[in-house]
Amino acid sequence: MTQPSGAPLVLVTAGGTGGHLFPAEALSVALAQRGITVDLATDERATRFGAKFPARAVHVISSATLRGRDPISLAKTAGLLAFGFSQSLRLLGRLKPAAVVGFGGYPTVPPVFAANFRRIPTIIHDANAVIGRANRLLAPRVTAIATSFADVLGAETKLAGKTTCVGNPVRPAVVAAAAIPYSVPDHAQTLRLLVFGGSQGARILADIVPPAIERLEPGLWNRLSIVQQAREEDMTRVKSAYANLKVTAEVAPFFPDLPARIAASHFIISRAGASTVAELAAIGRPAILIPLPHALDQDQRANATMLEKAGGAIRLDQAEFTPDRLASEISALAAEPARLAAMARGARSIGALDAADRLARLVLEVAGLTGKDSR
Numbered sequence: 048m049t050q051p052s053g054a055p056l057v058l059v060t061a062g063g064t065g066g067h068l069f070p071a072e073a074l075s076v077a078l079a080q081r082g083i084t085v086d087l088a089t090d091e092r093a094t095r096f097g098a099k100f101p102a103r104a105v106h107v108i109s110s111a112t113l114r115g116r117d118p119i120s121l122a123k124t125a126g127l128l129a130f131g132f133s134q135s136l137r138l139l140g141r142l143k144p145a146a147v148v149g150f151g152g153y154p155t156v157p158p159v160f161a162a163n164f165r166r167i168p169t170i171i172h173d174a175n176a177v178i179g180r181a182n183r184l185l186a187p188r189v190t191a192i193a194t195s196f197a198d199v200l201g202a203e204t205k206l207a208g209k210t211t212c213v214g215n216p217v218r219p220a221v222v223a224a225a226a227i228p229y230s231v232p233d234h235a236q237t238l239r240l241l242v243f244g245g246s247q248g249a250r251i252l253a254d255i256v257p258p259a260i261e262r263l264e265p266g267l268w269n270r271l272s273i274v275q276q277a278r279e280e281d282m283t284r285v286k287s288a289y290a291n292l293k294v295t296a297e298v299a300p301f302f303p304d305l306p307a308r309i310a311a312s313h314f315i316i317s318r319a320g321a322s323t324v325a326e327l328a329a330i331g332r333p334a335i336l337i338p339l340p341h342a343l344d345q346d347q348r349a350n351a352t353m354l355e356k357a358g359g360a361i362r363l364d365q366a367e368f369t370p371d372r373l374a375s376e377i378s379a380l381a382a383e384p385a386r387l388a389a390m391a392r393g394a395r396s397i398g399a400l401d402a403a404d405r406l407a408r409l410v411l412e413v414a415g416l417t418g419k420d421s422r
Contacts (some may be wrong), residue, residue: 054084055416058144060159062181063092068100069322069348070174070403073216075101077407081417086142088135090154106132110154131157141163146170147193147413149189151179152343163188168413172406173199174215174321175347191413193406194196195321195399196353213406214399215325222400224310225330229391231384232313236270243276243305250317251365253281256316257288259373260344267381268294274308276300306330312378314387316373319362320350325402328385330396333387340365359394380415392415 056200057078061067068089071320079101085104090110092331109131135158139147147162162169169189173182173400176196176325186206187190195215232238244252248417256275260268273296277285289296302308309315309330317323319336327334336354338347354360361376380387399405409415 053415055145056084056086056141056142057414058086058088058147058158058162058376059150059411060088061157062154063090064152066174066320066322067150067152067155069134069218070172070216070325073218073221073403074148074172074358074410076219077216077403078410081407081418082147082412083411084129086144088138088154092153098147106138107158108154110157127159128134128153132161132229132411135161136164139167145249145416146410148410149173149182149185150174151182153181154183155296156184156281159185159189160178168415170410170413172213174325175344175346177344177346179344179346191360191409195325195402213337214402215321216403216406217322217325217329217400218306220306220330221326222302224306225398226311227330229331229388230313231388233384234382237272238270239312240268240271240314240316240377241275241308242271242273242316243302243323244318249337250278250281251368252316253277253285255368255373257285258370259377260294260372261288261292262370263378265344267378268292270381271295273297274302274312276302276412279368281377296394314390319347319354321346321350325399325418328357328394328398329400331391331398333380333390333394334360335373336360337365337368338362347421353397354394357393357397358388359397 058233059071059075061071066141078085086103088102088108091107098268109127111398146168151160159169170191170193171182171185171189172193173179173197175276178199187305192206192210193213197212200210242252242256245300251311269372271294272293275285275298277298279300286298302329306326309326309332315332315334315336317336336351350361353358355362
């Protein structure tokens with residue numbers, strides 16, 4: 048497609064998972080409200096989002112995550128990134144964007160490097176409390192850096208000078224869900240529990256949560272209403288476990304209306320990806336968070352710690368995440384509605400509903416398009 052006459056273009060680039068695409072989506076909406084055309088450059092994983100992403104066009108760029116240090120793996124990764132760089136140079140030559148904005152993941156590396164080569168203004172946004180490897184590679188070369196948390200790069204003088212904390216942009220569906228006040232459960236009321244593990248689900252939750260529910264006092268089974276994300280191969284056993292206990296449960300591999308389900312819940316059990324933590328904080332809901340244990344940067348542990356320090360979450364490292372421990376935590380929360388309400392307020396205290404607007408203003412400033420922003 049050709050760019051509409053008179054409308055500046057910003058190229059947004061992100062890895063093809065929800066954790067990268069959701070904040071990119073939020074920025075795209077904010078830029079569109081300011082009269083900016085947005086295109087998306089990503090990898091083939093994002094094609095499952097189809098036309099749902101608010102971009103004029105989606106461009107698939109070749110890339111690869113560094114998965115090994117052996118010569119073959121290094122050569123394969125370098126080759127794919129070099130090919131993606133060549134694709135990106137041609138794409139930028141055709142689109143002539145006013146700026147390129149990267150949201151992390153290795154698919155952002157070729158377009159941002161190509162923009163740097165073509166002297167196009169560049170911004171990266173990092174959603175985590177610890178900067179990711181792709182963004183770490185790009186940070187010295189970009190025009191500006193945006194972060195979700197303060198002081199992520201505070202100790203690095205050369206980078207701190209071009210870093211702005213804007214928060215983690217959340218989707219319009221999250222902003223809508225954030226308007227729903229937290230409903231404190233009383234001791235006789237249904238207790239709504241939401242369990243999910245990110246866009247790909249998490250087997251550990253299927254392994255631990257049902258046996259933890261089985262260990263609860265039988266009287267609590269009648270109060271529980273559980274919504275749980277589970278992988279296709281785990282669906283039958285998770286459903287059967289709850290059916291045997293006569294616990295009300297809805298189990299599915301994916302919930303497209305997850306923000307609304309977060310808002311409808313009394314508490315959540317989940318991993319601690321950046322988008323998950325941002326959405327829990329924006330909506331203001333209590334959580335038990337189990338960080339992914341094997342990440343090189345331990346980004347999920349850092350994310351969970353931020354919400355825990357705010358009083359909005361209980362962080363359980365995976366070694367502590369046993370059926371007995373989880374049953375104990377659920378029992379304690381069910382018995383203390385006031386504690387759940389306090390946790391909801393704690394989570395909400397670090398939510399950033401205006402992060403997309405703040406990032407949009409930064410993008411327009413870096414791109415020299417401040418006249419487009421009337422907000």
